[in-house]
Amino acid sequence: MQMIKILLLLIFLILLLPVLGTHSSTHVNKFSTVRVVSASPFLINGTISPAGTYVLRFNNTVNITFFKYFYLSNDSRLYLKGEYINNTLTNVTTIVLSAQGGYTTINTYYIKEFYVNVISTYPIPVHGGWYEYGQYVKVKLPYFYQIGLIREVLTQVYANNSRVNPPIRVNGPLTVTFSFSTEYFVNVTCPVYGYINGTLSRVLSNWYPSGTIFNISTVYVSPYVKYITSGNLVGIITLNSPIIINDTQTQLDYVTFLRPVFGYVNGIAETIYSQWFNYSTLINIPAFINNGNYRINTVGNVTGEYRVSGPTIVNDFQYKQYLVKFPFPLEIYISNGTTSRTDSAWIYEGDNVKVLPQIYYLTPLIRYIIQEQTYNSPNIHLNYTTQYYVTVSYPIPAEINGENTTLSSGWFNQSTSIYIYKTYYVTNNTRIVILNSNTYFIPSLQSPTFIQIYYIKEYLVSLQGIYGNSSTVLFTNQIWDSYNATVYVPQVIEHGGILFLLNSTKSTYVVTDPLNITAKYLPIIEPSPKVDYKSNNNSVLVFISGIILATASVSLAFLVKEKRIKRE
Structure with missing residues (x-):
């Protein structure tokens, strides 16, 4: 803490010493020294001194005065910008x-200036006068002086008779001359193409130099685009005053047709050739031009509606086509290599259309069988066979178109004749008997048909009775019996007034196939009542016999199950 107090006291004494020294010096007359450097003459206490460097020692007051301008000649001078006093810039003259x-120390700061003289026929925002060395005479370009529809345009600038491009650097005295050219305003009511001084251009409302030559007539802007001109100024005009051009031009474009085509120009049908068309002309080359069963088909780079908007090359081909129609969709092959499924097709003239072999289902129960056939004109008659589906509840023998066959569910040609046998003999000992059917005869099939069949199968049963082991035949009989029916052999028969008894323990048979039954009989001592063996149609054999044996009489009765069936 004591150390800090000592330091603060020392700092205070150091700050106080200059004040004490100044106070004491006011009582002593001292000498001062000044060093003056000037680029121009100046005055010291009213006495002129040439430009140079001076060191002056004095013990009294000194007045030093510098000139604001010092003329080196009539068009060059020095201009005092200020003085550096002890390196500090001031802006005083004394x-x-x-x-x-x-x-x-005093150092003057002079710059050199030159006089610039400006010569211009028309007012211009550039002033003459003194310019510092290195300064620029600036001209805002483009510059023009306008009175109404006439204007003077600054075109060239000269400095001391030498052409220069602004801005102009001042490195010495200058005489700057401005040169103008006259322009007139041309009012174009509608832009047109023309030649301006021989150059193809778009003529627009604008300022143009006096003497400009306009040539506005038929103008080819390219070999395939031209403009036809009409209006108040058509031809060659030399500009010497403001004018109004009230011209209109129609653009025409050359459309090249590599081959003539048929079409419509602004709605009018004609054969179109290469020619000039007005801009925006509507050309319509339909892809198809119909004429009943024939049409013209156009293919190429321009089809449909096209508005002319420039030169165009039309590379279209037109072909004649004929329309082939079918009663239903078919798979077809065209000789140009195209395959499709359709009920109609446009065929190029000279091409053939081949109908491929196929089946077309009109409904699930009606179909058409189409054979391969070829056509080359619109007048065709498709050859096909109509078939109907016949549903049979169970396959059965029938006569189809005069041939014996089995009628099953399947497809049959239209007009097929179908006759269903009521009794059909499969073999000489096997037959089928129709018990019931919704139809037996279809003379000409004209629609899908369902045939409901109820039938039975019958086998021929042949029964022969012989005497013991001999070849003597006591009786023979044949009947047709249904499958799985039971046949009973009579136990007792009468032959020649003699009763015979079946000599076998087997007297019943089940019908599963044709049967040939041989029954052996032996005579009984006394004659027995006559027993008849009868069959009615396809019924089962029924025998009732009575045998009375012993010394008085023996009777035996046989009961035979009878089944009646229908037979033709």
């Missing part, structure tokens, strides 16, 4: 120094 015992 400096008063008192003897303080110090040292002062």
Whole structure:
């Protein structure tokens, strides 16, 4: 803490010493020194001194005065921008120094200026006068002086008779001359193409130099685009005053047709050739031009509606086509290599259309069988066979178109004749008997048909009775019996007034196939009542016999199950 107090006391004494020294010096007359550097003459206490460097020691007051301008000639001078006093820039012309015992330096800051003389026929925003060395004479370009529809346009600038491009750097005295050219305003009511001084251009409302030559007539802007001109100024015009051009032009474009085509120009049908068309002309080359069963088909780079908007090359081909129609969709092959499924097709003239072998289902129960056939004109008659589906509840023998066959569910040609046998003999000992059917005869099939069949199968049963092991035949009989029926052999028969008894333990048979039954009989001592063996149609054999044996009489009765069936 004591150390800090000592330091603060020392700092205070150091700050106080200059004040004490100054106070004491006011009582002593000292010498001062000034060093002056000037690029132009100046005055020291009213006495002129040439330009140069001076060192002056004095013990009293000194007045130093500098000139604001110092003319080197009529068109060049020095201009005082200020003085550096002890390296500090000031902007005064007179400096008063008192003897303080110090040292002062004064350096003048002069720049060189040159006079610029401006010569212009028309008003221009550039002034003449004094310009600093290195300064630029600036001209805002483009510049023009306008009165109404006439204007003077600054075109060239000269400095000391030499052509220069602004801005102009001032490196010495200058005479700047401005040159103008006259322009007139051309009012174009509608832009047109023309030649301006021989160059193809778009003529627009604008300022044009006096003497400009306009040529506005039929103008070819390219070999395939031209403009036809009409209006108040058509031909060659030399501009010498403001004018109004009230011209209109029609653009025509050359459309090249590599081959003539048929079409419509602005709605009018014609054969179209290469020619000039007005811009926006509507050309319609339909892809198809119909004429009943024939049409013209156009293919190429321009089809349909096209508005002319420039030169165009039309590379279209037109072909004649004929329409082939079918009663239903078919798979077809065209000789140009196209395959499709359709009920109609446009065929190029000279091409053939081949109908491929196929089946077309009109409904699930009606179909058409189509054979391969070829056509080359619109007049066709499709050859096909109509078939109907016949549903049979169970396959059965029938006569189809005069041939014996089995009628099953399947497809049959239209007009097929179908006759269903009521009794059909499969073999000489096997037959089928129709018990019931919704139809037996279809003379000409004209629609899908369902045939409901109820039938039975019958086998021929042949029964022969013989005498013991001999070849003597006591009786023979044949009947047709249904499958799985039971046949009973009579136990007792009468032959020649003699009763015979079946000599076998087997007297019943089940019908599963044709049967040939041989029954052996032996005579009984006394004659027995006559027993008849009868069959009615396809019924089962029924025998009732009575045998009375012993010394008085023996009777035996046989009961035979009878089944009646229908037979033709």
